[in-house]
Amino acid sequence: MDTKIINYYNKKVKEYGPVSKGVDWNGKESQYLRFDILSNIFEEKSDFSLLDYGCGYGEFLNYLDKNHYKNISYTGFDLSNEMITRAKLKFPNNYFTNKILHNLTYDYTILSGTLHIKLENSESKWKKHIIKTLNHLNQISKKGFAFNLLTSYSNKEYMKDYLYYASPEEIFKYCKLNFSKNVLLDHSYNLYEFTVFVKK
Numbered sequence: 001m002d003t004k005i006i007n008y009y010n011k012k013v014k015e016y017g018p019v020s021k022g023v024d025w026n027g028k029e030s031q032y033l034r035f036d037i038l039s040n041i042f043e044e045k046s047d048f049s050l051l052d053y054g055c056g057y058g059e060f061l062n063y064l065d066k067n068h069y070k071n072i073s074y075t076g077f078d079l080s081n082e083m084i085t086r087a088k089l090k091f092p093n094n095y096f097t098n099k100i101l102h103n104l105t106y107d108y109t110i111l112s113g114t115l116h117i118k119l120e121n122s123e124s125k126w127k128k129h130i131i132k133t134l135n136h137l138n139q140i141s142k143k144g145f146a147f148n149l150l151t152s153y154s155n156k157e158y159m160k161d162y163l164y165y166a167s168p169e170e171i172f173k174y175c176k177l178n179f180s181k182n183v184l185l186d187h188s189y190n191l192y193e194f195t196v197f198v199k200k
Helices: 004-014 028-041 059-068 081-088 123-140 169-179
Strands: 046-051 070-077 095-097 105-113 143-151 182-186 195-199
Touching: 004 081, 028 059, 028 105, 028 143, 028 195, 046 143, 059 070, 081 095, 105 123, 123 143, 123 169, 143 169, 169 182, 169 195
Parallel strands: 046 070, 046 105, 070 095, 105 143
Antiparallel strands: 143 195, 182 195
């Protein structure tokens, strides 16, 4: 991951603290809408292991608690040291790390917003990074994984140069051909993005 992107998130959480703006979301409402959608990957309400990939300050733990998920073996991963520090302070009874965990597997993995911001990286370089990340998620997820990306169908006047807008069709096809026959694309909610669910 580009150190400039890590520094981008370090700066955000230092400026705003452990709130939605601290992970570069517009507000809590859209943050929790994404959580609602991503949680559709879960086939049960209890007793599973979960990797929150790009966990930020760990807000998904609050979501799980408020929605009565029980006995979740949670791991939060983020490359931003500042995010991990805030997460550990906010949720001291949970495990957070900034180390890539190649040798561990989880029932489910979720990724929210981690692949939106490319900064100065080229379109082609960022696309390769996305594919590499998705392959990693596939390798470490036993039951399935879910992730969101900004959509190439965004209104042109609102699109920003430092963000990456993916083709929903291309991402769906890649997941279908390489990961599982059970792939769902959700482009039906009122944000300029889409979510993909890969079920094993």
